[in-house]
Each structure stands twice: as C-alpha cells, then as structure tokens.
Amino acid sequence: MSAVQPVPLADHPVALTEPKVRVSRLWIALLSLSNVGLWLAFLTPVEILLPNQIAALDPTGKVIALSWVTGAGAAVSVVANPLFGALSDRTVSRFGRRHPWTLCSMITGAIAVVLVGLQTSVLGVAICWMAVQLCLNAMTATLTAAVPDRVPAEQRGLVSAWASLPQVIGPLIGIALVTVLIASQSAAYAALAVLLIALALPFVLLTKDDPLPPQARPAWSLSRFLRGFWVSPRAYPDFAWAWACRFLVQLGNFMMTLYILYFLTDAVHYPDPQTVFSLSRPLSAPASCSPASPAAPSATGWAGARSSSSGVRSSR
DSSP: OOOOOOOOOTTOOGGGSOOOSOOOHHHHHHHHHHHHHHHHHHHHIIIIIHHHHHHHHOSSSHHHHHHHHHHHHHHHHHHHHHHHHHHHHTOOOTTOSSHHHHHHHHHHHHHHHHHHHTOOSHHHHHHHHHHHHHHHHHHHHHHHHHHHHHSOGGGHHHHHHHHHTHHHHHHHHHHHIIIIIOOOHHHHHHHHHHHHHHHHHHHHHHSOOOOOOGGGSOOOOHHHHHHTTOOOTTTOHHHHHHHHHHHHHHHHHHHHHTTHHHIIIIISOOSOHHHHHHHHGGGGSOTTTOTTSTTHHHHHHHHHHHHHHHOOOOOO
C-alpha cells in the first residue's frame, strides 16, 4: 500500500483534503508503469498497427481511411477524457473515486484493443478504435487525477515528470514488440492488451484511493456539471498556457508520426519502412524527454524536482 496519508481538516473528507505527506518511490514507480501500459496500448496502434491494417483493407484509399479512423477516435477522446474525469470526481465507492474507473476502463480498453485486431473492414476498425479511445481516455483521466489527489504540491513536479516519461517509453516498447518479436496482427494487438493490464493493475491493487463520503458529493445539477468543464484562461492563465503548449506539442508529434509509414512506403519507396520507423521513433520526441539518451530519465527527474522545489513551472 502507498505510504501517503493525507491530513484531513475538521469535517473535511480525506479524499478532498490537500495531501501533505510525500509519496513513496514505489508509488511513483507503480504510477509510471501504469502509464507505460496505457501509452503502449494507445500509441503503438496509431503509429504502426492501424496504418498497416488499413493499408491491407483498403490499399488505394488508405490515407483517407486512416484519417477517418483516427479522426473518429480523436472526436471520442475530446469528450471522453473530461467527462470521465468529472464523473470520477463525483464517484462514491468504498474502493475510492479513481480506482474503480481505472480498473473498469483498463479491462474494457484491453478487450477493445483485441477487437480492433480482429476486424476485416475499415468501418469495423473505426468502431472498435472509437471504443479504445473511449476506454483509455477514461483511464488517462483517472491516472492523471492521481497526482493532485495523492501528491503534495512540493513533489508534484518530480512525480509529473516521471508519470509523463512513459508517453515516450511506451510506444518505443510497443513498436519494438510488434515489429521485431510479433509478426501476426491479431497477436500484436493481443500482446498490447495483455501488457496494458499487467503494467497498470498493480497500481490499482497496491495503492490507496480514499473514498468520497456520500454526504460530501455535491448535489447533481446538469448546468453546474457542464459549466465545470470551462476553465477561464483569464482567471487561470498558467493552465491556459500549459494546455496550449501541450496541444501544440501533441499536434506536431502526430502530424509527423501518423502518416510516416505511408511516406516511407509510397514516397521514399524504402523496402523495410517499419524497421526505419522503429529506429527513428525516439527522434520524434523532444530531446529533453527522449529515452534515446541515457541521461534522459535523470534529466527528466531533475527538471521535475527543480520545478517542485522552486515553485516555478511556467517558461514565461
């Protein structure tokens, strides 16, 4: 179990109390492993498996088909991530607010990943990929919420750094797995599903998630629920800058990686594009967080620790 024991205020639920005790290295490791499994299942299909699968199903219209499949999934994720985050905020369960959602979305997401690999039509791939996005975005929301739930402010930079690094490490592992070790499409999807559960389940089983008492849950109001999704950039400029920067980084990353297999195949005419992509994938991440460098984990942790101790996270 985690060593974190937030200090409650009088008549204030522990689940809603600002954490004061630093989390252990084991807690950080388990959260990071969960994120490795999550991003492995999220990004490996986008970068390798989906392009290959759609190219086999629709060789002449593969570019348009891939854009529709990934676009439909992205549309689902825009709604699913904030929706499930808000629902978990209000969840009353003896197992906590976040862990039930993490567990259910992990299992259903793994099933959806397997189903994607079994599809024989572009429409089937699109529907199953939308299901993957729905489930794994719910998991993303609850794992992300674990940091402010359990980590004191002075440690959040360090923990966030280690929790974010798997976004680079996960697809690297996944790409190596599906290009070097596993040749079958359906087996590759199944392997990703198994790793998702194997890496994320320990965090749910071995860490604490304080329950929200029923009397502490706010009264339901649809208008208040919908208004809660708006965060004013004027009132919270740091949040706005962080959101905008993250959006631009992700946009640039996916603009380069989504169609790179088709580019290597159709424009460069390289005979083995998957191998080239697997070797060049670390270069698609910013140098500061690319695990291609042996110093990357240390640099990431150092930067996070410095931001925690100094209280400075903005580059402005």
